[in-house]
Amino acid sequence: xxxxxxxxxxxxxxxxxxxQVELRSxxxxxxxxxxxxxxxxxxxxxAKMSRLKxxxxxxxxxxxxxxxxxxxxxxxxxVDFELFLRIYLKLQAHTxxxxxxxxxxxxxxxxSPTSTLLHTISESEKSSxxxxxxxxxxxxxxxKKYLPIDPSTNDLFELxxxxxxxxxxxxxxxxxxxxxxxxxxxxxxxxxNSAKAIGCTVVNIGTQDFIEGRRHLVLGxxxxxxKIQLLADLNLKKTPQLVELVDDSEDMEELMSLPPEKLLLRxxxxxxxxxxxxxxxxxxxxxxxxxxxxxxxxxILAPEHSNPSTLTVKDPLRRAKLVLEHADRMGCKRxxxxxxxxxxxPNLNLAFVAHIFQHxxxxxxxxxxxxxxxxxxxxxQISREENAFRFWINSFGNSEYINNVFEDVRNGWIxxxxxxxVSPGIVNWKLxxxxxxxxxxxxxxxxxxxxxxxxxxxxxxxxxxxxxxxQGNKKLILAYLWQLMRxxxxxxxxxLRFHSHGKEITDADILDxxxxxxxxxxxQTYMSSFKDKSLSDGIFFLELLSAVQPRVVNWSLVTKGExxxxxxxxxxxxxxxxxxxxxxxFLLPEDxxxxxxxxxxxxxxxxxxxxxxxxxxxxxCGSSDSxxxxxxxxxxxxxxxxxxxxx
Numbered sequence: 001x002x003x004x005x006x007x008x009x010x011x012x013x014x015x016x017x018x019x020q021v022e023l024r025s026x027x028x029x030x031x032x033x034x035x036x037x038x039x040x041x042x043x044x045x046x047a048k049m050s051r052l053k054x055x056x057x058x059x060x061x062x063x064x065x066x067x068x069x070x071x072x073x074x075x076x077x078x079v080d081f082e083l084f085l086r087i088y089l090k091l092q093a094h095t096x097x098x099x100x101x102x103x104x105x106x107x108x109x110x111x112s113p114t115s116t117l118l119h120t121i122s123e124s125e126k127s128s129x130x131x132x133x134x135x136x137x138x139x140x141x142x143x144k145k146y147l148p149i150d151p152s153t154n155d156l157f158e159l160x161x162x163x164x165x166x167x168x169x170x171x172x173x174x175x176x177x178x179x180x181x182x183x184x185x186x187x188x189x190x191x192x193n194s195a196k197a198i199g200c201t202v203v204n205i206g207t208q209d210f211i212e213g214r215r216h217l218v219l220g221x222x223x224x225x226x227k228i229q230l231l232a233d234l235n236l237k238k239t240p241q242l243v244e245l246v247d248d249s250e251d252m253e254e255l256m257s258l259p260p261e262k263l264l265l266r267x268x269x270x271x272x273x274x275x276x277x278x279x280x281x282x283x284x285x286x287x288x289x290x291x292x293x294x295x296x297x298x299x300i301l302a303p304e305h306s307n308p309s310t311l312t313v314k315d316p317l318r319r320a321k322l323v324l325e326h327a328d329r330m331g332c333k334r335x336x337x338x339x340x341x342x343x344x345x346p347n348l349n350l351a352f353v354a355h356i357f358q359h360x361x362x363x364x365x366x367x368x369x370x371x372x373x374x375x376x377x378x379x380x381q382i383s384r385e386e387n388a389f390r391f392w393i394n395s396f397g398n399s400e401y402i403n404n405v406f407e408d409v410r411n412g413w414i415x416x417x418x419x420x421x422v423s424p425g426i427v428n429w430k431l432x433x434x435x436x437x438x439x440x441x442x443x444x445x446x447x448x449x450x451x452x453x454x455x456x457x458x459x460x461x462x463x464x465x466x467x468x469x470x471q472g473n474k475k476l477i478l479a480y481l482w483q484l485m486r487x488x489x490x491x492x493x494x495x496l497r498f499h500s501h502g503k504e505i506t507d508a509d510i511l512d513x514x515x516x517x518x519x520x521x522x523x524q525t526y527m528s529s530f531k532d533k534s535l536s537d538g539i540f541f542l543e544l545l546s547a548v549q550p551r552v553v554n555w556s557l558v559t560k561g562e563x564x565x566x567x568x569x570x571x572x573x574x575x576x577x578x579x580x581x582x583x584x585x586f587l588l589p590e591d592x593x594x595x596x597x598x599x600x601x602x603x604x605x606x607x608x609x610x611x612x613x614x615x616x617x618x619x620x621c622g623s624s625d626s627x628x629x630x631x632x633x634x635x636x637x638x639x640x641x642x643x644x645x646x647x
Contacts, residue, residue: 008424009082012492015424017089017203017397023424026052030084042068043075045087055091067094089204093217127151128335128348129222135333136229142175168194171557172576184211186580192221193579196395197586200224203397223347230354231260234267241363245270259403264353268293271300271362284353285344291319294341294352298326301362305329316342327352332359381596382474388586388599389481395584396421400435405481406472411437412446415469415480419453422488426453443470450480459483482598489605496612507601514544514604517611521547521620530604531597537561538570538592541603545577548611550620552577567593578603583610 007023009015018026033048034040040048046064049055055064069075071090079087134148168190174183188207196202200221209217233239236256245266246252258266261284268281277296281287288294295310310322320338327334333355336348390405398417402408409415413435420427431449433442447466454461460483468476493505507530515526523543527535535541538561546553557573559566571589578585583606591599 008495009085010496011082013203013206014082014085015421018085026085026088027081030081040079040084041075042072042077042079045079045084049088049091052088055088055095058095059091064091067091093204093214124337124340124345125223125347126219128340128351129219129226131335132226132351133222142170168579169572169576171554171573172580189582190576190580193582193584194576195221195225196584197391197579198225199228199391199394201394201397201401203395226351227347230351230358231264233358234260234263234354239361239363241361242267244363257404257407261350264350264357267357267361267363268297268353271297274300283346284349285346288349289342289344290316291323291341294323295319295326297356298323298330301356301360302326302330327356330356330359332356382478384588384590384596385478385482385598386474387588389478389485391586392485393418393481395586406474406477409477410447410470410472411435411443412450412466412469413437415450416446418484419450422484422491423453423457426456440470454480454483457483457487459487485602486598489602489609492609493605493612496609510601510605510608513608514540517547518543521550523547527604529597530600531595533595535595535600536593537567538574541574541592541607542570542577544604544607545574545581548607548620549581552581564593574603578607578610581607581610583607 007027009023015023029052030040033044045068046061049064050061059067067090068087071087130149130151137143138147140147172190174187176183179187185207188210191210192202192205192207201224202221205214205217205221234242236242242255242263243252246255255263255266265281265283272279272281272293275296277293279287279293281293292311299306299311305326307322307326310319310326313319313322317338320341323341324334324336324338334352336345336352340348341352386405390402393405393409393414394401396418398414398421400408400414402414413432416427416429416432428449432446433439437443437446444466447469449466450469451461451464451466454464459480461480464476464480469480490505493510494503511527511530518525518540521543523546525534525540525543527540539558542553542555542558546555559569561567561570568589571592574592575585575587575589583603585603585606587596587599587603590596592603
């Protein structure tokens with residue numbers, strides 16, 4: 001795409017919220033708004049945003065004025081392009097929340113939304129999530145003073161101001177009784193980056209939304225976290241008994257590729273075939289709202305608690321109540337009501353079935369069934385990399401959420417979307433086919449363009465063709481994704497620090513920067529390469545993090561890193577501290593302990609990127625950009641600047 005001019009902003013998160021078409025349109029509107037007077041203030045926006053799609057059509061000028069007055073103190077403040085984009089996103093979220101507030105089943109994490117922007121509030125769901133949090137975190141020593149939450153209040157949206165233990169290293173959480181704004185922001189940043197790292201989609205949401213308790217956005221994150229928790233056991237590693245759902249090894253491959261929701265439906269239908277129920281359940285809404293499927297499922301799983309009336313009663317609401325009584329007798333935790341069942345709430349019905357599965361899955365542990373697992377490849381490294389790349393791709397907020405990299409990228413569309421987010425304008429969408437794709441050759445065409453763009457970006461793609469992606473070749477897909485992730489990382493650094501010179505960033509630059517930072521802080525550790533085995537104890541990265549932000553490491557919590565357990569404690573602490581600072585990373589403690597060269601590079605580059613984004617006056621004393629390259633100058637490009645893509 002030689003000669004293509006894209007619209008770029010300095011914040012990659014903000015860049016990823018828009019397509020290039022949207023950015024060009026918004027940039028034109030922004031320039032037109034300030035053309036008359038040469039400047040644009042917050043007070044000017046309500047009237048001038050009337051022509052904007054969505055926020056102009058669905059909000060009155062008074063609505064926009066009130067919203068901005070509530071959100072910003074000084075109406076005379078100048079608005080640059082980045083602030084304009086952030087205000088547009090917030091107004092869009094406000095519009096969506098208002099329009100969707102009357103919907104019965106307004107939020108649907110079943111659809112795996114790519115944007116929490118569209119997540120509005122269901123009071124029934126809020127009550128269910130409150131009950132879930134009270135049950136799972138009620139005994140946590142630190143959270144006891146905050147729990148239980150009263151579902152009739154808005155306390156749920158205030159609780160988020162305390163980072164939830166369990167998904168992160170609690171040693172990294174700021175837990176003082178009174179937190180200053182900086183410490184509170186660190187907790188929110190740690191929460192958001194940790195949520196992203198376990199598979200949540202958190203585009204269009206920032207730490208300020210947590211601080212302000214924006215209900216639809218907070219609920220969107222909470223619902224995704226609960227969904228991930230509830231479906232955590234729906235895989236063959238955690239529940240090998242799931243092999244009972246298949247008859248041969250070919251079906252096993254298909255089973256392993258299913259997303260958790262589909263696997264849960266398959267498990268449910270597996271048991272329903274044993275009953276007199278002849279229908280196939282295909283969703284957690286209309287197919288279960290009459291309660292009949294539940295009645296048959298529970299009678300199979302726990303016949304000792306059955307009530308004959310459940311199968312004979314005619315009133316769906318009465319049947320739903322009997323189903324819930326059956327679940328209670330089983331000792332199965334559930335947080336939905338009979339009304340939620342008959343109204344077909346997809347989120348709450350999914351949660352109900354997941355609880356049943358966790359409590360009693362009704363599967364056998366026969367050796368002949370488990371033996372299927374012995375013939376399946378168990379490559380821990382491939383699995384770990386697949387996780388990292390999957391979470392990274394989902395973090396872009398593409399049109400579809402992927403559950404399995406090797407299956408979900410085979411039509412090429414998600415890869416094309418990711419390429420366009422990484423290098424805006426590089427995809428020729430006229431040659432691309434959007435899913436659902438019925439003709440196989442269209443998938444090949446998409447994947448051929450993916451490979452062509454990779455070569456254009458100078459990826460090493462020897463003997464890789466589009467059909468290899470269509471066929472799901474795991475090693476080739478991983479090789480491509482690693483090069484794409486690395487390209488994205490180096491491009492971010494280049495745009496941030498060397499933009500005016502067009503200087504390419506290399507792995508060696510990153511290595512030198514890290515070593516210089518540690519040495520200049522007075523420490524003695526050294527990284528000879530990204531596969532240096534001495535890195536396994538974690539000390540170098542703790543010293544690097546301390547060099548870029550001295551107060552972030554509590555050295556009394558650091559171990560010597562001699563035993564495997566000590567190494568893991570350090571590695572876990574490193575990851576949480578980096579996320580707390582604001583690094584978006586997707587590696588696991590094992591990647592540090594085993595010195596996974598690729599993930600070590602991404603960790604180092606992420607720390608470097610975070611540091612270079614900080615205003616010079618906020619950096620530790622003695623920090624200088626010259627530590628990386630003597631002939632380079634810092635150039636934080638303006639929000640409105642554009643750059644030419646190299647073909």
